[in-house]
Amino acid sequence: MDLVEIWNVLAVGLVRGGLYAQMALMLALMLGVMSIISMVNGELYMIGAYIAYFGFSVFGLNPLLAIVCSALVTFLVGAILERGPLAVMRRRAGEDWYLNTFLLTVGLSFFLKNAAMLLWKSTFRGIRWYWEGTVNIGSIGISMDRLVALGITAVTIITLQLFLRNTRLGRAIRAVSQDERGAILNGINVNNIYTLSFAIACMLGGIAGGSMLSILPASPYMGTMPNNYAWLVTMLAGLGNVGGAVVGGFIIGIVEAIAFQFFGEGWPNVISFIILIIVLVIKPSGLFGTSVKGVWER
Numbered sequence: 001m002d003l004v005e006i007w008n009v010l011a012v013g014l015v016r017g018g019l020y021a022q023m024a025l026m027l028a029l030m031l032g033v034m035s036i037i038s039m040v041n042g043e044l045y046m047i048g049a050y051i052a053y054f055g056f057s058v059f060g061l062n063p064l065l066a067i068v069c070s071a072l073v074t075f076l077v078g079a080i081l082e083r084g085p086l087a088v089m090r091r092r093a094g095e096d097w098y099l100n101t102f103l104l105t106v107g108l109s110f111f112l113k114n115a116a117m118l119l120w121k122s123t124f125r126g127i128r129w130y131w132e133g134t135v136n137i138g139s140i141g142i143s144m145d146r147l148v149a150l151g152i153t154a155v156t157i158i159t160l161q162l163f164l165r166n167t168r169l170g171r172a173i174r175a176v177s178q179d180e181r182g183a184i185l186n187g188i189n190v191n192n193i194y195t196l197s198f199a200i201a202c203m204l205g206g207i208a209g210g211s212m213l214s215i216l217p218a219s220p221y222m223g224t225m226p227n228n229y230a231w232l233v234t235m236l237a238g239l240g241n242v243g244g245a246v247v248g249g250f251i252i253g254i255v256e257a258i259a260f261q262f263f264g265e266g267w268p269n270v271i272s273f274i275i276l277i278i279v280l281v282i283k284p285s286g287l288f289g290t291s292v293k294g295v296w297e298r
Helices: 003-034 041-057 063-120 144-166 168-178 180-185 190-211 224-237 242-263 267-282
Strands: 134-137 140-143
Touching: 003 041, 003 144, 003 168, 003 190, 003 224, 003 242, 041 063, 041 190, 041 224, 063 190, 140 144, 144 168, 144 190, 144 242, 168 180, 168 190, 180 190, 224 242, 224 267, 242 267
Parallel strands: none
Antiparallel strands: 134 140
């Protein structure tokens, strides 16, 4: 491999890894704070892609503003889902509500997919942003859409980390994830933190869908693959580990790009799952996992 091929593989791996990291962050927040076994992650990704598409192509919004709209709408959808069906289940099922969330989110996933199919049919809706072309770094080029997607991923991850570490709400989220009862005794409203955490997690999926729209066009079933990889990366990194999810996402993205370059189509998935199996055999808690509260202790 020459330098250009190495750079192309690295660029593809970083863009893939950015998508996987954002989706894994989404799931890690749900698991780490609420112990939710969520299967609706991909559908929030799908909603974000559609919002960005219609914002850009129908309403003529600036591409970045269209992605911001994706973030806002999916944040609102996440808050509604948590305050609605999830909160009702939490009140009625008590401590057993964690396991029931799996069935509930599977049902929500089917509902959102079929609603999207009824509204927008199976047509793929892709766009080209204003920033077409290639950026040359020395003698090596990278397409603008991939560079922008990677930049948005980096900004999103850094912003989330700063929010969790340096703001009062972020510290409250971390407190609930570490010791829910202790957080309650310190006056933290756990229900509000649940809603905020779930909404932020859904927003991450929406941003991923919007920022990847020029590479992966919107369609009703586009969220299946990101949801599967969210679980793969989360299990590889360690259930509920937010920082590990970022590293795990980029590891899988780069490994897949290398596997595709050397072995061809179909092998990236095989190699990713082989790596997951090996890691779980050697370290069942994942690469960065320690103990995870909630359903996993039960």
